[in-house]
Amino acid sequence: MSTLAYDGTAMLGRQLRRIRHNPGLLILTQTMPITMLLFFGYVFGSALAMPGEEYRAFLVPGLLVATAANGIMTGMFQAAQDSHRGVTDRFRTLPMSRAAVPLGQAAADLVVTAAGTVPLLLVGLAVGWRIEGSALEAAGAVGLLLLFRFATTWIGILLGLASRSEEAAGQLGGATFILPLLSNAYIPTDNLPGWLRTAAEWNPISAVTTALRDLFGNAPVPADGAWPVTHPVAGSLAWCAVLIAVFLPLAVRRYALGASPTR
Amino acid sequence: MRYGRHMTTTYAVLSEGLEKRFGEVRALQGLDLAVAEGRVCGVLGPNGAGKTTAVRLLTTLLRPDAGSARVAGHDLVREPAAVRGAIGVTGQYASVDGDLTGRENLRLFAKLHRMRGPTGRTRADELLDRFGLTEAADRPTSTYSGGMRRRLDLAASLVTRPAVLFLDEPTTGLDPHSRNQIWETVRALKSEGTTVLLTTQYLEEADQLADDIVLVDHGRTAHTGSPAELKALIGSCAEVVVAHPDAMSGAAAVLDQLTGSEPAFDEERRAVGVVTTDPTLTLPRLVRELDAAGVPLLDASLRPPTLEDVFLRLTDRKELVT
Ligand SMILES: Nc1ncnc2c1ncn2[C@@H]1O[C@H](COP(=O)(O)OP(=O)(O)OP(=O)(O)O)[C@@H](O)[C@H]1O
Ligand SMILES: [Mg+2]
Numbered sequence: 121m122s123t124l125a126y127d128g129t130a131m132l133g134r135q136l137r138r139i140r141h142n143p144g145l146l147i148l149t150q151t152m153p154i155t156m157l158l159f160f161g162y163v164f165g166s167a168l169a170m171p172g173e174e175y176r177a178f179l180v181p182g183l184l185v186a187t188a189a190n191g192i193m194t195g196m197f198q199a200a201q202d203s204h205r206g207v208t209d210r211f212r213t214l215p216m217s218r219a220a221v222p223l224g225q226a227a228a229d230l231v232v233t234a235a236g237t238v239p240l241l242l243v244g245l246a247v248g249w250r251i252e253g254s255a256l257e258a259a260g261a262v263g264l265l266l267l268f269r270f271a272t273t274w275i276g277i278l279l280g281l282a283s284r285s286e287e288a289a290g291q292l293g294g295a296t297f298i299l300p301l302l303s304n305a306y307i308p309t310d311n312l313p314g315w316l317r318t319a320a321e322w323n324p325i326s327a328v329t330t331a332l333r334d335l336f337g338n339a340p341v342p343a344d345g346a347w348p349v350t351h352p353v354a355g356s357l358a359w360c361a362v363l364i365a366v367f368l369p370l371a372v373r374r375y376a377l378g379a380s381p382t383r
Numbered sequence: 384m385r386y387g388r389h390m391t392t393t394y395a396v397l398s399e400g401l402e403k404r405f406g407e408v409r410a411l412q413g414l415d416l417a418v419a420e421g422r423v424c425g426v427l428g429p430n431g432a433g434k435t436t437a438v439r440l441l442t443t444l445l446r447p448d449a450g451s452a453r454v455a456g457h458d459l460v461r462e463p464a465a466v467r468g469a470i471g472v473t474g475q476y477a478s479v480d481g482d483l484t485g486r487e488n489l490r491l492f493a494k495l496h497r498m499r500g501p502t503g504r505t506r507a508d509e510l511l512d513r514f515g516l517t518e519a520a521d522r523p524t525s526t527y528s529g530g531m532r533r534r535l536d537l538a539a540s541l542v543t544r545p546a547v548l549f550l551d552e553p554t555t556g557l558d559p560h561s562r563n564q565i566w567e568t569v570r571a572l573k574s575e576g577t578t579v580l581l582t583t584q585y586l587e588e589a590d591q592l593a594d595d596i597v598l599v600d601h602g603r604t605a606h607t608g609s610p611a612e613l614k615a616l617i618g619s620c621a622e623v624v625v626a627h628p629d630a631m632s633g634a635a636a637v638l639d640q641l642t643g644s645e646p647a648f649d650e651e652r653r654a655v656g657v658v659t660t661d662p663t664l665t666l667p668r669l670v671r672e673l674d675a676a677g678v679p680l681l682d683a684s685l686r687p688p689t690l691e692d693v694f695l696r697l698t699d700r701k702e703l704v705t
Contacts, residue, residue, distance in 0.1 A: 130494045138482040141523055206478035210539065213442045215468040216495045 124217040131224020132231070135198075139232055145197065149190050150236040153183040154243050160306060161247055168307075173248040178339055180244035181261075181332035182305030184237065185325050188269040189300060191229065193293035195276020198225055199371075200289030203281055208375075218376040222281075226273045233269050237262075252337025261335035264356055268328045271360045274367035281374045305329050309345070321346035324363065327355035395420045395547045395578035396441060398452035398459075402602075403436050403445060410436040411602040413450070418547075418580055418595065423573050425593030426582040427694060433602040434582035435475050438551045441580070442472045455546045471545030473536045475552045475582075481525035485516050485535050488524060492542045510538040515564070530561035537565060541572075548572060550581040554588060566592060586691045598697055606697045613693045618660030620688050621669055625653050626679035634678045641672060653681075658688065658696055 139146055161176040168175055199222070202208045211221050251258045276293070283289040300306065302316075303325035309317050320326055331352035333339040341352055348355030396418040403411040411433045418424040428434050439445045441454055443463040452459040455469035472478075479488045489510055493503030511517045514534040524532060533553070540548060550569070554562040569579055569592050583589055589596050590610050598605040598613075606613065621642070625634050634655045635646040642659040649656070666685045673680055688696075 134491050142482050206476045207480045209474055210478040212444055213472045214495050
C-alpha cells in the first residue's frame with residue numbers, strides 16, 4: 121500500500137507537470153462553461169418563462185456538474201494519449217505499483233478540477249448566483265461535485281485505455297457533450313414528454329445537479345420525479361458509488377493487462 | 384549473481400517454446416532463447432518475424448500463450464514484479480513522456496526506481512550528460528529529434544543499472560553518429576557485466592555487437608550461434624555474372640553440380656549465386672568449370688559470407704544478395 125501511495129504521488133506530480141506544460145485542454149474545458157453561462161444565461165434566459173436572474177442561478181449548479189462530467193472526456197483523452205504514446209509501456213516495465221498510473225491521473229485531475237472550478241464560481245457570483253444555504257451544505261456541495269468528477273474520470277480512463285487510437289478517443293470524448301443536454305443541468309425536466317423525462321432524471325448528472333441546487337439553496341428538491349432526483353444527495357452518492365465501484369477496478373485491471381497495440 | 388543454471392553456464396534469459404498469437408496472427412510459435420549472463424545477444428529477423436513480440440513477452444508487457452521463460456533468474460509469468468526489478472527496456476517505439484522535458488522524464492523514472500531526492504536528480508543529470516542531452520534537458524521531449532528521443536529512451540532504461548537490458552531495434556532510423564554512440568553504450572554496458580538482448584534488422588549491427596546471434600523467422604528460432612559459427616555453417620558464396628540471360632540456366636546447372644546446393648538468381652544483373660562449404664572449390668576451378676561448359680562469363684567471385692547471406696539462406700529466402 122505504501123508502494124501505491126509513493127508511486128501514486130510520483131504519478132500525480134507527473135500529471136500536474138504535464139498539464140502545466142500543456143494547459144490547452146484544461147483551459148478549454150474550464151472556459152467553455154463560463155461562455156455557456158453567459159450565452160445561455162442571457163440569450164436563452166430571455167426566452168424562458170423563468171426570470172433571467174433566477175435562470176442564471178439555476179444554471180450555475182448545472183454547469184458545474186456538466187463540467188465535472190467532462191471528466192469522461194479528459195480522462196479518456198489523457199489515458200489514450202499515454203497508452204498510444206508508449207510511455208505507459210515504460211511504466212509497465214518498472215518495478216512500481218500498477219494501480220499508481222491511473223490513480224495518479226485521477227488524483228491530478230481532481231486537484232486541477234478543484235482549482236479550475238473557482239473562475240466559474242466567481243463568474244456565477246457576478247451574474248447573480250448566490251450560496252443561499254449554510255457553509256456546511258455548500259462544502260457538501262463542493263465535495264459531492266468533486267466526488268462526481270472522480271467517478272466520471274474513471275469512466276474516461278477505462279474508455280481511453282480501451283480505445284484504438286488517440287483520434288478515436290478524441291472523437292468519442294467530444295461526443296460526451298450531449299450527456300448534460302439529456303439532464304436537468306440546463307433546463308427543468310418537468311415539461312419534457314414522459315419517457316424523455318424519465319431518461320433525463322435517471323441521468324446521474326440530474327441527481328448531482330439537483331443535489332447542488334438543494335445544498336447551495338438555489339432551488340427546492342422537486343416533489344415528484346425519479347428517485348435519484350427526489351432524493352438528490354442519496355441519489356448522487358449512490359450513483360458515484362456505483363460508477364466508481366464499476367469503473368475504477370475495470371480501469372485498473374485494463375491498465376495492468378496492458379493490451380495496447382505495438383504500434 | 385547466479386541465474387537459471389544450465390550445465391555450467393548461467394543464463395540471464397532462458398526461454399522455451401514461447402508462443403503468442405494475436406487473433407489469427409501467430410506472432411510467436413515456439414521461440415527458444417538462451418542468453419548467457421554478461422553476453423550480448425542479437426536477435427535478428429525480418430519485419431514481422433516476431434522480435435518485438437518476443438521483447439514484449441520477456442519484459443512482462445504481454446503474457447505468453449504457451450511456453451515458459453526465466454529472466455534474471457525469475458519466472459516470467461509467476462514473478463513478473465521480480466523480473467521488472469532486474470531489467471531495463473528500450474522499446475521499438477519511443478516510451479518517454481512527450482509532454483515532459485528530458486530532465487523531468489529522467490527524474491520521474493529515478494523516483495519510480497526509489498531514488499529519492501538529490502540521488503535521483505544527480506542521476507538524471509549524469510545521464511543527460513552521458514547521452515549529450517544536457518543542452519536540450521529542459522525542453523519538452525516532443526520537440527526532440529528522433530535520435531535525441533532514442534538516446535533519452537536508452538538513458539531512461541539505465542537509471543538503475545539493470546542486470547538485463549532489452550533493446551528493440553535501438554538504432555533504426557539513426558544517423559551514423561547517434562548509432563555509434565549507442566553501440567559504444569552497449570559495449571560499455573557489456574564490459575560492466577550487463578547482459579544485453581538487442582533486436583535488429585541490421586546484420587552489421589549484430590556482427591559488431593553480438594556475441595551470440597539468434598535468427599528469428601516466422602516466430603520461431605531459425606538458428607543460433609556466434610557470428611563466426613553462423614558464417615562457417617554456410618561456407619562461402621560464389622557468384623557469377625553471365626553475358627546474356629539465356630546463359631543463366633547453364634551457369635546454374637554447373638554451380639548446382641559443383642556444390643549440390645540450390646542456386647539463386649538475380650535476373651536484372653544476370654547473376655547466379657550459390658553457397659558452398661566445399662574447401663576445394665577455388666575461384667580458378669570455378670572459372671575453369673564454367674568455361675569448360677561454355678558459359679559466357681563476365682564476372683565471378685568467391686567470398687566469405689556476410690551475415691546477410693546467412694540470414695537469407697537460413698530463413699528460406701531465395702533472393703540473391705547484391
Ligand atoms: N497487437 C497486435 N495485434 C495484432 N497483430 C500483431 C500485434 N503485434 C504484432 N502483431 C503481428 O505479429 C507479427 C510479429 O510482429 P512483431 O512486431 O513482433 O514483428 P517484428 O519482428 O518486431 O517486426 P519489425 O521488424 O517490423 O519491428 C506480425 O505479423 C504483426 O503484424
Ligand atoms: Mg519490431
